[in-house]
Amino acid sequence: MFKSISRRNFALGLLAGTASIGANRVSHAATGADKLPVPPPPPKPVSKTICFVGGYTQHAPPGGAGNGQGIDVFEMNRETGELTQITTYTDIASPSFIVLSKDDKFLYALSEIDDYTKQGDGSVTAFAVDTKNGSLRKLNTVSSGGAVPAHLSIHHSGRYVLVANYVGGSVAVLPIRSDGSLGPATDVVKNTGPRQPERAADNPQGNFAVSDHSGSHPHMIRSDPSGRFVIADDAGLDRVYVWTLNLTTGKLIPAKKPYYDMEPGSAPRHFEFNHSGRMMYNLCEQNSKIVVSTFNPETGEINNIQKVSTVSSSFRGSTLAAEILISKSGKYIYVSNRLGDSLAVFAIADDGTLTLQAETWMHADYGRAMMFDPSGTFLFCANQRSDAVTSFKVDKNTGQLVFTNHFTPVGSPTTFAFMNTQV
Template sequence: MSQKRGFGRRLFGLSLLGTGLSGLTDAAFGENGKAPPPAPIPKAALPKMTPEAAARKSGLRVLCYVGGYTRSGPDDANAKGITLFEMNQETGILTQVGQPTNADNPSFLAFSPDHKTLYCVNEVSDFGGEKTGAVSAFNVDQHTGVLKFLNAVPSGGADPAHLSVHPSGRYVFAANYTGGSAAVIRLQPDGSLGERTDLVQNTGPRMPERAKDNPPGNYAVSDHSGSHMHMIQADAAGRFIVGADAGLDRVYVWKFDLESGKLSPAKSPFMAMEPGSAPRHFCFSPDGKVIYILGEQNSRVVVADYDQETGEMSVRQTAMTVTAKFRGSTLAAEIGLHPNGKFLYVTNRLGDSIACFRVKDDGSIELFDQAWEHANYGRSFAFDPSGQFLFVANQRSDSITSWRVNGETGVLDFTWNFTPVGTPTAFAFMAVSGD
C-alpha cells in the first residue's frame, strides 16, 4: 500500500483553532499570568525518521550495479557490461550514470565486505581458450562508484552462475553451473583475485527432469543431465560453505579451512532434495538457524533448521511459491528475506509473479500475496540498502521494475518505474559519500 503523507506544519497549526484553547481561563496560567512551560513530549510520540530521510541527512548516495548477459545467454543478449545507476531515495527511480563497464557475461555480482571491490562471474565456457568460465574483480571508487578492472582468473569450470565472498573477505566462492563444480579463490590485499585454492567436482546419479510435486500443468524442465552448481555461500559464521546443486538435487555442506582455503565434506555432506526439484538458491534467517531453499523446477521453498555447529539441516516445512489456483509453466528463480527478517520473497519466471511470505516467530512461512512483475522473466531481485524498495531484473523484458515495501505488512506497492537495461540478471547495491 502507498504510504500516506502527514499534515504539514501549517495545517497542524490551523487545526488548533476550535479545540477549546480560546475558552481557557486564567486558572490555566501561573501566578504571574504566564503559561507554565510545556510538558516534554514522550519519545514514543515523536515522529520516526524514515530510512530515506535518514539517508538524505547522512549525505549518502545509493548506487546500483546491474549485470546481465552480453553473449551466450539462453535468450537474446543485450547487456553492454556492468551498468551503474543512482537511486532516487524518495521515489526509487534509477538513473544511469556514465557508460557500462566492459565485462563478459557478468551474470552475477558480489561485493567484498568493505565494498571496495566488486566481483562478477563471467558466465562463459571459453575463457582464455579453455573450457572454463571466469571470475573478474573491479576496484570501486568510493565517491563516484566508477569501476576499475583489476584482473580475471579461470573459475575452474564452464558457465559459473553465482559467486559470493567469505565473511572474512579473504576468499571468493564460485558455482560452475555447466562445469558442476565449486571453486575457491584466494583474494589479494588489494582485492584482486589470486590463486584457486580448491575445486570440488560433484557427482551423483542422474535425476528426473521433472519433480512429482510440480505445479499442475508445468511443462518447464530443469537440466538434470549432471551436476549443475547454482549457488555457493558461507553460513553466518563462515565455518561451513553451502552449495545448491540444481542438477543432482542436493544441497551440499563443506567445512572450510580459512588458512588453506580447502573444502572438506561436513558430517552430513549433503541433504537430498525432492528428485527433479532443482534446488537453485537459498538464504539464511538473520540468526543463521534456519535456511530457506528454493526449488527452481517444482516452485517450492523448503524451510529447514540449520545446525551451526555441524552444518546439518532438517526439513521443517515445504511451501509453494504459487497459489493453489495456479496452472501452467513456471520456474522459480530468486529467494530472499527482507532486511527486517519478517518477510520472504520469491520470483516466479514464466508466471511473472513475486511470491510474498510472512515469516513466523518459529521461522516457518505463510504465503499471503502474489504481486505481478509487470514484465517478463524476473530472474533476480534485490532490496536497496534501506529496505524500502524491491527491484526485479526482468531478463526477457530488458527492464527493471520496482516496488515500495511496507515494512509492517510486507505488501508490495508497484512504483510504476521502468528502467530500460539489456538482459539484466543481477544487482549489487551500495551507499557512497555524497561529497
Template sequence: MHFPTFTFRLAALAAGLTLTAGCAGSQHSLGTGPSADLLVYIGTNTGTEAQSNSIYLYRLSTYTGALIPLSVQPGGAQPTYLTVDAAHRYLYAVSETGTFKGQPNTGGVSAFRIDPRTASLTLLDQQPSAGGGPCYISLDRAGKNALVANYGGGTVAMLPVQADGQLAPASASDVHQPPLGPHANQDHAHAHCFLTDPANRYAFAVDLGTDKVYGYRLDADRHRLTPQASPAFKAKAGAGPRHLVFHPNGRFAYLENELNSSVTALSYDAASGTFTELETQSTLPKGFVGDNSGADVHVSPDGRFLYTSNRGDNSLAVFSIDTGTGRLALIEHVSTQGKTPRNFNLTPDGRLLLVANQNSGNVFSYFVDKRTGRLRPTGQSAQVPTPMFVQFLPDVAGAKGK
C-alpha cells in the same frame, strides 16, 4: 591489462567522504539511512568480449523508487552475478561463459576496483572459474575468499582474495557427482549457489542437477574447503534446488527450488553444518497453469518476510516468517511487470525492492510495507538489456545523471 574507466557528473562532494565510510558491518549493511539514495550496479547477460560494456550503473532515489542512469561500465562478457566487498572497495563478477581466454570448459571471474568518488569500475585481474558457466559468486564473511558456483560444469571453486583486491587462482574446487534427479533439466550436475553460513565455519553449494546441498568445512585463512562425508541436505527428487538464503537469526534457512516452483524452510544445525526440513510450500498462485521455474529468494532485513521470484507466472511471492518456528505463510503474489524475473534485491533498510526482468529488458522498483511485507509498485522502472542481477552501493558522492 586495464579497461578504460567510465565517469559521470557528480554533485559537490563532502570533504573527505568516500564509499568506505561507516562500512564495518557485513557486505549487505551499507550504513545508509532511510533518506539516503543508493547506487545500483546491474549485471547483464550481454557482451561477448572481455572489453564489453555490460554492467549498468544507476542511482536509486529511495524516496520515489526512480532509477537514474549514470553510465555503462566495462564488466566484460556476460557478468550475470555480482558481489561487493564489505568496505565497498571492490566488485567481483562472474563471466557466465564456457571458455575463458581460450581455455575450454571454464568461465571467468573478474575483480574490479570501485572508484570511491565516482563508483566507476577498473579491472584489476581475471581468473578462470574452474568450471563452465559460472552463475553465482559470493565472498566469505571475512572477505578472504570468493566462492563461485559453475552451473555448466557442475563444480564449485574457492578463489583467494588478495590484499589489493585481486583474485588468486582457485585454491580449492570440487566436482559434484551423480546420482542425478529425474527431471529432464537434471542432465548433469548444475551448481547454482555457493555461500557461507553466518559463522563462516561452513560453505554450502546448492546443486540443481543432483537435488542436494553440499557442505564444506571452511578454512578461510588457509583458503581450504573440506567436503562433508554426506550432503548437508537432500531435497525432494526433481525439486531442482537453486538458491539458499539464511535468516538473520542464523537458526533457519530457505531453499528456492527451481524445477518444482517451491521454497523449503529449513532449520540449521550450526555445529554439524546440516539442515532439517521444516516445510515446503509452492511459490505459485493456486490454479496456475503453464510452465514456471523458481529463480531467486531473499529474506527481509528484519527477518519477518520472505520473497521469491517466479519465471513463467512472472510474479513475486511474498510470505510471512514465524520467527519462532521458521515456518511460512503466504501473503500475496505481485506481478513483476515484465518477463522472466531473474534476480531481485531488497535495499539494506528493507524499504524498496528492485526486480530484474531478464527477457523483457527492464528493472522495476517497489515500495515495501515494513509492517505487512506487501509490495506496491512505485511506477518507476529502467530499460536494461537482459538484466540479471541487482547490487546496491551507498551513494555518498551524490552522483547525478546526465
C-alpha cells in the same frame, strides 16, 4: 542674549563639525557594508545510493546471448526508487552475477561464458570501486574453475570468493589478495551423483518447464552466517552440499554429512538464512517450492520441517522459481517466479515456518534476480526477457509490495548490487 564668539573659536567649531560629519559618514558606510548579503555556505556533500546491474551480453554460451552491454551503473532516487543511468562498464562479457565486498571497496563479477581458457572455463573479474561515486577500475580476471559460472559470493571471512560453475559441475575457491585482486583457485571440487528426473513429482499442475538434470549443476554457493560452513545448491543432482573451509589453505572439507538429497527433479537453486542463522529457506526451481529447514551452525546439520509452494493454489501452468530474499526486518520472505511472472510474499512465523501472504505481478517478463536497496525501502526485480528493471515500494509493517510505475531499460538484466557512497 547672544554669547560673543571669536573668529578663532568659530573656526575651531567649523573644523569639529566637519570631522563629526566625516565620522558619521564613515560609520554609516561601515554599517552599510555590514548589511550587504553574505553568500550562503556551500552545501554539505551527501551520500548517494548507487545501483549496479549486470546481465547477459552478446558474448555468451550458445542459447544464452543477450542484449546487455556490461555492468550498468545507476543512481537511485531515495524518495521514489527511480534509477538514473550514470555509465556502463563494457569491458566484460555476460556479468550475470555480481557482488560487492562488505566495505564496498571491491566488486566481483563472474562472466557466464565457456571460453576463457582452452579447457572451457568461465571467469571472474575483480574491480576496485571508488566509494565516492561508484566508478569501477578493473584489477584482474581469473578462471572460475569451470564452465558457465552462475553464482559467486564472498566468504564470511572476506578472504575468498566462492564460485558455482553451472555447466562445469564444479565449485571453486578464489583467494582475495591484499589489493582486492584475485589469485588462481586454491580448490576446485566437482560433484557427482545419479541422474535425476527433469521434473519433480510435486510440480504445479500444468507445468511444462524443465530443469537440466543431465549432471551436476551447482547454482549457488555461500557461507552460512556464522562462517563455519560453506553450502552449495546443486540443481542438477538435487542436492545441498555442506563443507567447511580451511582459511589457511583455501581447501573445502566435506562436513560430517557431506550432502542432503532434495525432492528428485526439484532443482534446488538459491537459499537464504534467517538473521540468527538457524533457519534455512531453500528455493527449488523446477517445482517452485521453498523447503524450510532448521540449520545447526555448530555441525552444519540440516533438518527439513516444511515445504511451501511459491505460487497460489489456484495457479495453473508453467513456472520456474528464481530468487529468494529475506526482508531487513526478518519477518518476510520474497520469491520471484519466472514464466508465472509473479513475486510471492511470505510471512515468517515465530517457529520459522512460512505462510503465503500475497502474489504481486512483476509488470514484466521472466523476473530473475531481486534485491532490496540499502534501506530496504524498495525491492528491485531484473526482468531478463523484458529488458527492464521494475521496482516496488515495500511496506515494512505488512511486507506488501506496491509497484512504483518505474521501468528502467537494461538489456537482459540478471543481477544487482547496491551501495551508498561515502562523503
